Amino acid sequence: MAKPIIIGNWKMNGLSEEADHIVSVLLTYAEQNQNFAPTVICPPFTQLYHIRKHVKNTPYALGAQDCHIAEKGAYTGDISAAMLKDVGAEYVILGHSERRAEHKESNELVNKKAVAAYKSGLLPIVCIGETKEERDSNQYKDVIANQIKGSLPEHFNGLVAYEPVWAIGTGVSAKNEDIAEVILFIREKLVAQYGENGKKTPILYGGSVKPNNVKDIFAIPELGGVLVGGVSLIPEDFLQLVTIAQDFI
Numbered sequence: 134m135a136k137p138i139i140i141g142n143w144k145m146n147g148l149s150e151e152a153d154h155i156v157s158v159l160l161t162y163a164e165q166n167q168n169f170a171p172t173v174i175c176p177p178f179t180q181l182y183h184i185r186k187h188v189k190n191t192p193y194a195l196g197a198q199d200c201h202i203a204e205k206g207a208y209t210g211d212i213s214a215a216m217l218k219d220v221g222a223e224y225v226i227l228g229h230s231e232r233r234a235e236h237k238e239s240n241e242l243v244n245k246k247a248v249a250a251y252k253s254g255l256l257p258i259v260c261i262g263e264t265k266e267e268r269d270s271n272q273y274k275d276v277i278a279n280q281i282k283g284s285l286p287e288h289f290n291g292l293v294a295y296e297p298v299w300a301i302g303t304g305v306s307a308k309n310e311d312i313a314e315v316i317l318f319i320r321e322k323l324v325a326q327y328g329e330n331g332k333k334t335p336i337l338y339g340g341s342v343k344p345n346n347v348k349d350i351f352a353i354p355e356l357g358g359v360l361v362g363g364v365s366l367i368p369e370d371f372l373q374l375v376t377i378a379q380d381f382i
């Protein structure tokens with residue numbers, strides 16, 4: 134098994150001073166350590182171009198947090214996948230629950246964004262996951278099955294991130310057995326949808342991942358890595374995740 138991938142989603146955080154501080158701590162670590170677990174940082178759009186210059190030729194890859202479905206055109210305020218690629222992004226997070234909730238993003242829209250990302254040469258990280266109500270009423274598998282069917286395009290070459298909405302930003306991760314159950318369920322659905330290719334898609338977990346719980350999370354069968362929010366803004370803690378990931382091969 135490959136080393137787990139670690140993806141840091143800064144969300145709407147990171148003014149210049151904070152971004153520079155985080156990046157400088159990450160770069161110092163990279164100078165002192167080789168043989169890295171794959172690590173992706175996803176700052177806000179405003180920092181991508183600047184950070185690109187610093188992480189070029191380092192072990193860190195860059196990702197963005199959303200893209201538009203069109204390549205270009207009259208879409209005031211939007212950013213296309215081609216533009217993200219142009220400023221050095223290799224990944225893009227799509228369908229995060231915060232966007233699904235706040236911007237009413239549907240599975241269909243996320244699907245179109247994943248196609249746009251792929252066409253521009255970006256790897257989409259498609260987020261799925263149930264709300265607390267859906268978990269409590271035992272509908273979570275139906276919700277996740279629908280999200281997989283609806284959000285992932287016919288030809289998918291990307292990553293899937295399972296983020297139970299109730300575990301995001303709460304400080305309390307989902308229980309490992311609950312994560313493990315859903316990861317295996319997602320794997321089954323991916324194989325049913327894509328055959329052999331569905332076996333290769335990395336499946337990540339996100340939701341209050343921290344240095345003190347990541348080791349057990351990495352040990353979950355079929356888990357390909359983690360999508361990290363809050364801890365990605367604390368570079369020393371984020372790098373602990375990177376260090377712990379080195380032991381998983």
Ligand SMILES: O=C[C@H](O)COP(=O)(O)O
Binds near residue numbers: 142303341360362363
């Ligand atoms: O994209 C990241 C997730 O929403 C997890 O955020 P969190 O680590 O702050 O819980």
